[in-house]
Amino acid sequence: MPDSNHAIMPTYGRLPVTFSHGEGAVLYDTDGRAYLDGVSGIAVTNLGHNHPGVTAAVTEQASRLVHTSNLFHIRLQERVAEMLSEATGMDNMFFCNSGAEANEAAIKLARRYGDRKGIAQPKMIVLDGAFHGRTIGALSATGNEKIRQGFGPLLEGFVRVPANDLPAIEQLGEPLADVVAVMVEPIQGEGGIKPLAADYLKSLRDMCTANDWLLIFDEVQTGNGRCGSTYLFEQLAVVPDVLLTAKGLGNGLPIGVCMARGAAAQQLGPGDHGSTYGGNPLCCAAAVAVLTALKEDNLMPQAEILRHHLIESLKQRITDPTLIADIRGRGLMIGIQPSTSTDSIVKRGLERGLLLNIAGGDTIRVLPPLIMSREQAGELGSGIADVLNEIAEQEPL
Numbered sequence: 001m002p003d004s005n006h007a008i009m010p011t012y013g014r015l016p017v018t019f020s021h022g023e024g025a026v027l028y029d030t031d032g033r034a035y036l037d038g039v040s041g042i043a044v045t046n047l048g049h050n051h052p053g054v055t056a057a058v059t060e061q062a063s064r065l066v067h068t069s070n071l072f073h074i075r076l077q078e079r080v081a082e083m084l085s086e087a088t089g090m091d092n093m094f095f096c097n098s099g100a101e102a103n104e105a106a107i108k109l110a111r112r113y114g115d116r117k118g119i120a121q122p123k124m125i126v127l128d129g130a131f132h133g134r135t136i137g138a139l140s141a142t143g144n145e146k147i148r149q150g151f152g153p154l155l156e157g158f159v160r161v162p163a164n165d166l167p168a169i170e171q172l173g174e175p176l177a178d179v180v181a182v183m184v185e186p187i188q189g190e191g192g193i194k195p196l197a198a199d200y201l202k203s204l205r206d207m208c209t210a211n212d213w214l215l216i217f218d219e220v221q222t223g224n225g226r227c228g229s230t231y232l233f234e235q236l237a238v239v240p241d242v243l244l245t246a247k248g249l250g251n252g253l254p255i256g257v258c259m260a261r262g263a264a265a266q267q268l269g270p271g272d273h274g275s276t277y278g279g280n281p282l283c284c285a286a287a288v289a290v291l292t293a294l295k296e297d298n299l300m301p302q303a304e305i306l307r308h309h310l311i312e313s314l315k316q317r318i319t320d321p322t323l324i325a326d327i328r329g330r331g332l333m334i335g336i337q338p339s340t341s342t343d344s345i346v347k348r349g350l351e352r353g354l355l356l357n358i359a360g361g362d363t364i365r366v367l368p369p370l371i372m373s374r375e376q377a378g379e380l381g382s383g384i385a386d387v388l389n390e391i392a393e394q395e396p397l
């Protein structure tokens with residue numbers, strides 16, 4: 001459905017609901033109806049709505065100082081950098097405002113890395129099914145042909161290979177000489193919650209090290225507690241050279257980060273990159289509150305606990321187990337692939353007061369907040385089962 005307000009470009013197919021406020025895992029529409037949030041603003045409000053720590057930090061900071069620009073030192077930006085460094089082992093980082101911008105910073109960083117090695121036509125290996133954002137650089141790195149179409153000429157220098165297929169890289173032949181980096185999402189989010197195999201990621205790490213390529217992890221969606229650790233790489237025993245995040249870091253305040261270690265941390269110097277807003281005091285106050293709550297409130301273990309409750313409730317309520325073809329992902333990044341059509345799932349969910357989303361065309365992407373109660377997780381799981389049971393009854397395949 002295009003936007004009903006003609007003053008807005010109709011780039012989104014919006015659902016017919018407007019929210020007025022939220023509390024924890026529940027959003028309330030303008031008529032006062034409650035909805036259980038299984039989307040978290042697309043993996044953003046990982047701490048739920050109106051989180052006391054984030055609300056207090058943001059309101060206090062808003063009354064003190066919102067923005068200064070990076071012409072000056074920003075104490076809160078330094079604080080976020082220290083906290084992220086401590087959590088990830090990354091040496092330094094660049095602050096921006098979104099996931100796409102974090103990817104843009106990584107693309108520039110990788111190109112500079114190649115330039116310093118005398119590679120005039122640097123190439124980055126990216127994967128089929130990947131999503132890295134909508135700006136021209138990030139879009140060029142994105143695998144979905146449908147969203148790239150009509151926006152050419154796109155940025156050159158990306159070599160696309162199938163996911164989980166190491167020989168596909170080895171067999172590239174000549175272009176390998178100009179490769180500077182491999183960029184992947186450890187779980188492809190927009191592509192349909194498709195995890196990359198752990199041994200594939202380990203082999204990619206070895207391959208990058210052996211060839212002096214940078215390994216870049218796009219953890220814009222997998223990060224900030226969603227998968228049960230601050231960043232998913234911690235659970236994979238694979239350490240990237242460049243780590244990108246955004247989304248949940250600000251719990252709704254726009255912030256993105258491109259983190260780097262080792263040689264990757266030495267590529268961008270004064271004047272090489274910038275952002276007027278990037279890492280401003282207001283967004284960084286939110287990020288400090290998010291990182292503090294994730295740790296001090298011991299929220300990350302909740303990801304697996306709530307996942308378990310949700311999936312168990314789903315399985316208990318589903319009338320026919322063959323209605324679920326697959327369940328993927330980790331922690332609270334859950335992909336439920338039904339064997340039914342996915343066309344009416346979001347609408348039926350909405351009618352039942354559940355906020356759901358479809359990714360990759362055939363998968364229900366469930367991204368609830370980490371602060372959800374076990375009861376709410378169960379309610380979401382059984383609610384999804386009710387939707388699938390209803391579809392099986394009313395829309396037989």
Ligand SMILES: Cc1ncc(COP(=O)(O)O)c(C=O)c1O
Pocket residue numbers: 042097098099100101103131132133134185189190218219220221246247
């Ligand atoms: C893995 C990944 N990278 C990048 C992006 C782009 O982030 P943004 O929409 O903040 O530009 C997204 C957004 O869904 C994402 O999931």
